[in-house]
Amino acid sequence: MLMYQSINEKLASTIRRFIPDFKEEDLSFDRTGHCDLTVRTFRYKVENMESLKSAVLEESFVTNAVVKGKYLNLTIDSNYLLSLMHSSISTTGQYPDVFQDPERVSVEHTSINPTGPIHVGRVRNSIIGDSISRLLKRFGYRVTTQYFVNDSGKQMMSLYLAYDKYNSDKQPTPELLLEGYRRIYREMEGTGSETEVEEMIKKYEEGDPALINKVRKIAGVMLDDIKGDLRTIGIKIDDFTWESDFIVSGEVKTLISSLSDSIKTDGEAKYLEMKDGRKVFLTRSDGSSLYLARDIAYHMYKLSQSDWLITVLGEDHSEHGKTLTEILTTYFDLVKRLDFVFNAFVSLETGSMSTRKGNAITLKELIEKTCERSKEIITEKRGGKTSNDEIAMKIAISAIRFNILKVSASKAMVFRWEDALDFNGDSAPFIMYSYVRALNIIKKSVVSSDIENLTLSNRELEKEERALVLNMYTYPLILSEAVKNLKPEALANYAFMLSKSFNDFYEKCKVIDQEQEVTIRRLITATVYKSIIEDISSIIGIQLVKEM
CATH class of the missing domain: 3.40.50.620 (HUPs)
Incomplete structure (x- = not known):
């Protein structure tokens, strides 16, 4: 059971004062950029949308609300969300925290x-x-x-x-x-x-x-x-x-x-x-x-x-x-x-496999070939400098696991090395490289030695910061859905989306040599991203490295 402060639960509780049978599933995070969170009311009878809007605006983490027909589009205080995640990581070592369930599960x-x-x-x-x-x-x-x-x-x-x-x-x-x-x-x-x-x-x-x-x-x-x-x-x-x-x-x-x-x-x-x-x-x-x-x-x-x-x-x-x-x-x-x-x-791409007929490509052979290709790519990216064998192996194993896992289990798939080892695409190496970028930000910062005790400012975040914070905050929801549907591929796809969001942040939002409060906020953002990627990687089997 996950333990975290859910703004969805708080909002649903407020909304039920006006819509007693309101379901939390009708609250959805918006990734289109129109708003942060949408309240869908078209399935319910609502006497006065403006009264509902006023009540929602009383929540400390809601900074704006706009009525659009049967929808109420909300803007959420990004600093509030970032503070919740940072606090959880600082006090429990992870976001979200977890409570041990006594139920025993067998996975064959x-x-x-x-x-x-x-x-x-x-x-x-x-x-x-x-x-x-x-x-x-x-x-x-x-x-x-x-x-x-x-x-x-x-x-x-x-x-x-x-x-x-x-x-x-x-x-x-x-x-x-x-x-x-x-x-x-x-x-x-x-x-x-x-x-x-x-x-x-x-x-x-x-x-x-x-x-x-x-x-x-x-x-x-x-x-x-x-x-x-x-x-x-x-x-x-x-x-x-x-x-x-x-x-x-x-x-x-x-x-x-x-x-x-x-x-x-x-x-x-x-x-x-x-x-x-x-x-x-x-x-x-x-x-x-x-x-x-x-x-x-x-x-x-x-x-x-x-x-x-x-x-x-x-x-x-x-x-x-x-x-x-x-x-x-x-x-x-x-x-x-x-x-x-x-x-x-x-x-x-060679076709189907059978152990009895002798045309199977073994896991050993797949790992060996993927590792060889991993070395070649890294050496090329390093300008001819030979890659580290341990790093190449970790990239290869992560690439195999991620590339196979990311596709819905019910769909047949063809394993292609160029997709699995695409450092710029939907792949484990892309996620691993983004993680290394986060490590470098933290390492280079002069204020990173006491990161658990850093305090956020109330200044508004840049667009890329806001998007990353909102995406990171939804991690417990992704975890819960993955468990509910027994679909770990949801985590693989989320990790890629989150890493793309982090790269946008990395490219547009400088961390070093900024005003101290900006540096601190962005450093905390990078730290939360690092923690979440470490958590996801431990679940889906990505073997993170400190350099690539």
Whole structure:
């Protein structure tokens, strides 16, 4: 829960003296330049707009109000807003402050089969999930991130079988396992036979301890590689739960038994009938469980640990998400909050990707290539002076995360290096460079040593100052909307807008060598911007630097 002094709440309270059913959503900040804040009254019956205007003008932070038909356009005291933000940062270290919420939230993301390295097409899921978890933590929730390790299905059995057939005399490495995985898939496609894999799945389902340990060992090699790649881009997952745990413990069998009154059969296979008539199968004809049954057991486990479940899935799993929701609601009386966030995939200009077919561009390769391009751009901007490797890597990682996150999750996107590393466009490097500019302002100022105790003057701000202050003040509203809609991309887009606003301020409003009260006010403005960008960056994964 965010804690800050909201002028919207104060205004809404005043307006309700005239419009009892007034909703705060009918107060909106205006970015067109006509005013600062608009009161929309066209949905309500208002006896006297002039009386409403007079009451609003009594608020100390409202400097002007103009009636335009059913709209009341307000001008807000920018110094007042800047003082609120500066005070919050000085006393709590952040704007807005936060109150710890006792609600426990589970955010599951990534959960790719550990049959190969994570590739570009799938990493969007990880970036969105990680950003959602950071966003909810910032909002005050107690968040646990989770990964469901699929060690029980056809793909995992194929990975192990390939190692056992071709490379069992060698130490398993991700490269060796991936080579065998692709080889066995080519063979199965050629022969059309999957008998060995099916027999292995059945043994696994029966809880064969030796087989489970062997498969887990191989899966662990791939999983460690995936973890390492995720760590490189700043993603750490708290809890890894193995599918086979629910088989060995008997929880899957117990779950299926609990549904016996509702289960129907097709031959020996068991299924549930959905409201739209679809058959969703829980077991095969040989009695072995299917992924859906294991995932229901996993969700029951998560529900026992959390108050709110969020699962990030690729758009190709949207039907699965709907099915899970219906089953948990219909057969298990789900009362806790359950949300699915579906994302379209990322592709490169080279086209679609598949680990099995061997045409995937891995996250490792994406990072390496983006880092190389980052070095080239920085070296060019420095007039040939070689770039710092650490800075180049931070820019590369930030560029990847921001470029993928900024697009609405439901929209497919093509990753282009020229867009991700555009220092003058909608990109992480642009935000990072603006941040460095703010640092330089603060560093060069002779009055910056005791910035928390600086006092604002009451002089009116320049146009660019006013715009920046107003944009910064809306940060809690952006945070709240992002949490409400589970859309961290709103923060990425806000960060870019705010940095553009700061650059306008930087170009038009000198800070150094001005009258002291002007320098102090502008220094505080730069400090608030710095604080907000640091906060947003910690959520969306931008790795800020002190020089570029």
